Amino acid sequence: MNPDRPPEISPDELAEQEALYTPFTQAVRELVDATIRTTVDADAIRAAQAEVEAVTARLREQQVDGPLGAHFGHGRARQPWGNTVVGVRNPVAPPVHPEPAGDRLGEVHAEVVLGAAYEGPPGLVHGGVSSLLLDQMLGNAAAAARKPGMTAYLNVTYKQPTPLGPLRLEAWVERSEGHKTWARGHVVGPDGPTVEAEGLFVLPRWARELLAQRGATEVPPTFE
Numbered sequence: 001m002n003p004d005r006p007p008e009i010s011p012d013e014l015a016e017q018e019a020l021y022t023p024f025t026q027a028v029r030e031l032v033d034a035t036i037r038t039t040v041d042a043d044a045i046r047a048a049q050a051e052v053e054a055v056t057a058r059l060r061e062q063q064v065d066g067p068l069g070a071h072f073g074h075g076r077a078r079q080p081w082g083n084t085v086v087g088v089r090n091p092v093a094p095p096v097h098p099e100p101a102g103d104r105l106g107e108v109h110a111e112v113v114l115g116a117a118y119e120g121p122p123g124l125v126h127g128g129v130s131s132l133l134l135d136q137m138l139g140n141a142a143a144a145a146r147k148p149g150m151t152a153y154l155n156v157t158y159k160q161p162t163p164l165g166p167l168r169l170e171a172w173v174e175r176s177e178g179h180k181t182w183a184r185g186h187v188v189g190p191d192g193p194t195v196e197a198e199g200l201f202v203l204p205r206w207a208r209e210l211l212a213q214r215g216a217t218e219v220p221p222t223f224e
């Protein structure tokens with residue numbers, strides 16, 4: 001729906017790109033984890049820094065201008081590859097893969113393992129990270145219910161500390177009125193739900209107007 005949306009690529013090209021970038025991004029993720037956890041000596045750190053800087057310079061020889069990351073897709077299977085939660089090409093993303101599950105409207109689940117890069121209090125997940133993941137999960141639930149929207153508000157309740165390690169994320173739609181959708185979800189740790197969120201997702205006015213201009217009877221699953 002975004003008039004500035006980049007050109008789509010074919011499903012074959014999409015699969016090729018995914019096969020190329022998924023292991024590359026995972027390698028960078030491992031580098032981040034190693035950067036936090038390494039105990040090698042100072043000379044080894046200085047040598048590693050020079051190698052990392054050389055790799056960064058090689059990648060920057062050709063890159064997208066501005067802050068926008070890779071963002072393209074085919075048909076309705078749009079791929080926000082720069083997304084900080086689900087992005088295939090974003091090493092900051094854990095990554096999360098929300099999949100349809102459960103019986104509730106738009107319900108999506110994801111399994112995720114959060115390591116050192118997501119720490120807040122020692123050994124625990126940073127509260128902002130839990131909020132980040134739930135924002136995305138609730139947004140995905142709204143989209144799965146064919147009610148995509150931007151987060152208007154997100155209320156987060158931290159019920160108990162969330163340990164680093166394997167976690168489950170769940171989200172679903174509670175109700176929807178026209179362009180407004182209320183979703184809910186939680187992070188589940190080894191001792192049950194740790195963080196709960198409820199939020200309002202709104203299909204923005206510009207998107208509503210664009211759909212009205214086109215006489216669309218159906219809202220696409222994403223509005224980007």
Ligand SMILES: CC(C)(COP(=O)(O)OP(=O)(O)OC[C@H]1O[C@@H](n2cnc3c(N)ncnc32)[C@H](O)[C@@H]1OP(=O)(O)O)[C@@H](O)C(=O)NCCC(=O)NCCSC(=O)Cc1ccccc1
Nearest residue numbers: 135136139140149150151152153180200202203204205206
């Ligand atoms: C889009 C909107 C939220 C609303 O704009 P418009 O539609 O132009 O404004 P309009 O005034 O027409 O309002 C329509 C209706 O909504 C209501 N309402 C609005 N707000 C509130 C409220 N706080 N509380 C309660 N109600 C509220 C308002 O009263 C009205 O109700 P009515 O129709 O009279 O019954 C705009 O403020 C905005 O862009 N904010 C920034 C959003 C943003 O950056 N979010 C973070 C990025 S997304 C992300 O990270 C997650 C993600 C990832 C991936 C995928 C998906 C998600």
